[in-house]
Amino acid sequence: MDKDTLVLPLQNGVLASDELKAFVPAENVLSGLCRIISYIEAPGVISHVAVEPTIVFGLPDNSQRERLLPLQELFTSSNIKSKLADDIESELWKKYISICVSALLAVTRATYGEVRECEETRSMMHRLFDEVADVGRALGVNIEADFVTKTMGFIDTFPYDSTSSLTRDIWEGKPSELEYQNGTVVRLAEKAGVDVPVNRFIYHSLLLMEKRARK
Structure with a gap:
């Protein structure tokens, strides 16, 4: 890891970023979530049943948006819908x-x-x-x-x-x-x-x- 590394947790709940900061430098840690409703139908088979899949992300203090633009571009080029949040905690x-x-x-x-x-x-x-x-x-x-x-x-x-x-x-x-x-x-x-x-x-x-x- 270096100063440009971004670590983006997508787990449910509101504690993931804080828990990561116990092991990863705080400046590298983003906050994020994934909007999706899906389940494992069989090994290797994921069924998506509702909500358009979207990754929402940002820095916990909503600063340095320009630093996150390459990540947003990566999602876009990978055909993954994403949103750079104005207020990620909200x-x-x-x-x-x-x-x-x-x-x-x-x-x-x-x-x-x-x-x-x-x-x-x-x-x-x-x-x-x-x-x-x-x-x-x-x-x-x-x-x-x-x-x-x-x-x-x-x-x-x-x-x-x-x-x-x-x-x-x-x-x-x-x-x-x-x-x-x-x-x-x-x-x-x-x-x-x-x-x-x-x-x-x-x-x-x-x-x-x-x-x-x-x-």
Whole structure:
């Protein structure tokens, strides 16, 4: 690595860049995400079921945009849709808000369609999103006032029988991203002084299954 090396994490959640900086010089680390809904259909076969695949990236402090233009050009020349974000932390949290519903699907053993059409679970989903947005705002992240409403509308476009990778991993007794999703919400909420009862209930309900999967 040298001063021009760029390290771009695309993992779910909002902690990947900070964790990388424990091992990689901070000036080399970007923040990023991938918008895609897909699953492994068979060995070597990935099925893409919703959302136009897009990589969104930037430096954590949104500086030195010109330094990232060669990376954007590389994506373009490779026919990979990408976006150099004006506010990458905001983009990370907006995706983070939407994916945290995966654990609600796991708890209810339901698909996106089933959760959104049932009044009680739809209400839980809305409150879950509100809690994550409140934590982000308390930590200084720019999240628009109507973003949760837009997220609910976005979830309504998902195929009725679709689920998420975290949901399927938990159902199948595999290690999942639970700690990086709802577990992180709970821990950051404590730091920010925000109450997150829905996320805390869902996280605690799945915690023993997650621990068993990791033995």
